[in-house]
Amino acid sequence: MLELFNSIVTWFMKKRIQEVEHFMHHPHEVQQEVLRNLLERGRSTEWGRQWGYADLKTTRDFQARVPISTYEELKPYIDRMMRGEQNILWPSRIEWFAKSSGTTSSRSKFIPVSEEALEECHYKGGKDMIAIYVNNYPDTKVFTGKNLAIGGSHQANDQDSNGATKFGDVSAILMQNLPFWAQMMRSPSLEVALMSEWDKKLERMARETMEENITSLSGVPTWTLLLLERILEITGKQHMHEVWPNLELFTHGAVSFTPYEQLFKKLIPSSSMRYQEVYNASEGFFGIQDQKKSKEMLLMLDYGVYYEFIETGELESDNPRVLTLEQVELGKSYALIISTNAGLWRYNIGDTVKFTSLNPYRIIISGRTKHFINAFGEEVVIENAEQAIAEACRQTGAEIDNFTAAPRYFGEKSKASHEWIIEFVHPPQDQEQFNRVLDDTLRQINSDYDAKRFKDMALQAPIIHLAPKGTFYRWMQKRGKLGGQNKVPRLSNSREHVEDILELLKG
Template sequence: MELLNSILGWVMKKRIHQIELFMKYPHEVQNELLEELVKKAAKTDYGKKYGFGTIENYDHFKNKVPTVNYEGLYPYIERLMKGEQNVLWPTDVRWFAKSSGTTNARSKFIPVSQEALDDCHYKGGKDLLSIYFNNYPEAKMFAGKGLVIGGSHQINQFDENANSYYGDVSAVLLKNLPWWAQMVRTPSLDIALMDEWEDKIDKMVDITSNENVTNISGVPTWMIVLIEKMLERNNAENILEIWPNLEVFFHGAVSFTPYEEIFKKLIPSKKMRYMETYNASEGFFGIQDQTDSKDMLLMLDYGIFYEFVPFSDLDSDSPRTLTLDEVEVGKNYAILITTNAGLWRYRIGDTVTFTSTNPYRIKISGRTKHFINAFGEELIIDNAEVAIAEACKKTDAIIDNFTAGPTYFGEGNKGGHEWIIEFTKQPNDVERFSKLLDEKLREINSDYDAKRYKDIALQEPIVHIVPQKTFYNWMKSRGKLGGQHKVPRLANNREYLDELLSFKSSLS
């Protein structure tokens, strides 16, 4: 395995030169990419409808092709699901990444072409390793196995010929991994792709307790569940007693900030490394490329053309759309993508903030639908996570999960925010925790601060502390266990708050 580690490490680092090229020439790379995508899809049904054959530049593209959300693209995806081809993309689409979160409560089925697998998702995975070995030449991760918490997949029952499949994006990727990647991962596919979450965790614990696991990948919330089960089963204090050579956690899907302290406790090693990725059902977008910063490099040569909508334009019937050369550092933008799987000017629902434009680096700031703006305060997920982390730090607390929403004006009370928080380690002073949370929000969000001035529009936040495992059991009751499902952090209504408070009461 040591020889394999040396060979694969050398191979991975050879990609760095190409990454440096798109960092140096971002606009040229993106413009060429748009031209290629439009040209390749010109004879698809979508391409014919919107005149791809006459598009010569970005302005033509912008004026001819509408921006869409999932509902707008669904009629075309439905045809693909039924087995039609050459609808959105010219090559055959046999896989669909299933995810949740649509406005009409249906699951989303995102088409995944072979180009999207090879030139986006897998290229992103290889680049993640390239950057890792470039930053840490002494890395030994290929001397052992990598553990990935995968989802599940099934035959697409909408296709009469049973010639296609859908599943969590992690399952789609695991099922199609190249042979060399299968060699260095654990557990076996039959376990990794099980659809019953709790049974899968049990079997993963049984199998991987005796493996030399050097790297782990997944969503922080669900990785914690696995590690805690591993410790319980092996009567261990920390995971290094079981996996002494563990050196890196590749994580994504949710912010790592609230979970840092938990992982320091579970993996008490100063040599442990953490790298964030931005990989979604729709594509692989970003990789943390610096050792001293959590910002992610926007990956520009993965068959994805990017546009950005200013946060202030989200509710507009005709929102402005900007290209990379027009974005500004510190501004909040919703992402539009055009991809090599046939997503055309597609709103993925995420918002990002640029931390650098030379090269282009980003941090995920939230979701276009997950925010609180009941009183004009424009509270986004990034604000909430920064404030929670600060309050935890100053009250010696460790958070597990949280959600928040508005309390509305009513008889005898003002409006405000209500928080439901689950701690691994509770604050030494709950009242002080609430005040620190409020103070940090006021410091980092001027709109929130203005509404809090003298309690004119917003009163102090209300904080409910719930017992451990509340969020896990709530998600289980909703059929939402697994890596593709994330606890909704913020909502502009009381749906999750009322549901959780009612669920908590039913357990009392």
């Protein structure tokens, strides 16, 4: 019976490939149709009336009339939507908001998720992810078992007096709204999947799923590793194929997979195990790895998302040149600007991408528009780090000269953390207090960092090295980077700078 079901579903999924091939061959026409539909739907909203959407006929009109938006600029509209007001940024009723890490002005961002965004973007992306996988591996048995999805939680919004709106991790929103047939194909139970306390949740997930026939995994590598390691502890097995012999696929996103790849291969030592990268976020589903041997992702063009791009070198310009898909070039780093079927209009998402192919359009994620650490889904940006440093200095009488920080990844005998190197003008009166305040402040101002630090499960307390006076000067001198235009990189998602400075300190 399961084999028959597997055959039916794989046949159904393959039919979608024809539509994918259509936008691959006609990308510009598809994107123009997306923009026309967005403007038509948005014209009666408060935002659409404010910017005269009824008069916009072309892409040039749209770009000339409607401003590029940051979260801070859209926040007043979103705050009203969270209080239950409707038809503000998008015409259909908005009941869900995806919560992600905050900005300089707030601990968390709340991204509106419309019914159209759920169906035409997020769920369509999930279906295409499978359709592309099935097309690449027609012999798959992935539908003979269940998908283990590791997601977050959601809650009612107390800002809305009517209790009609809710917010949570986008993964939890997707799970909550899945159709019944999709719920039957996933594990663990919805009650466990939506638990908010991660230690209890991982324990329940481990015990509930280790007896299931799990054929695929999806989630952020960080939490997935913790779950797999716990299952091996409970079962006493050597590797995951002893627990789930039919496991064949891990679909991952949110953070770079490179630092985790060898750990996964150790836990799942099988040549038949496959890995698929996706580019999904609170704001939408944007890319899917569509080739067997390449980690590049196909830019998905028919999800109700209209794409624009700004070269990263122009981001500080007063009037940056905004490019359409037709104008991008290979190898350049672009800030991603999106207009979506949830009412994010010309929104700077904060990610940067590079095009690796223009026919069809394929991308890799090249970074963020600001210095950041997002090795474990914590999304710590430079403003977070500077605010935490400032508070730690204030409470301990310290004064810093320079600092940099980077992730310290999972190892066979070590857990993950952030590693800081700080050079002080005046060191703190109490080093332990300084470390504690820095960590606590980051937890207070960044909800994603706080979630990863919960009971030291995904991230342990930061490791902080005190550097002697002149360390950063010597390091910049060594790199040939002295001068007013060169600055110490405050945060990095790789360990290159931290390792280089630690070597310098040893010498």
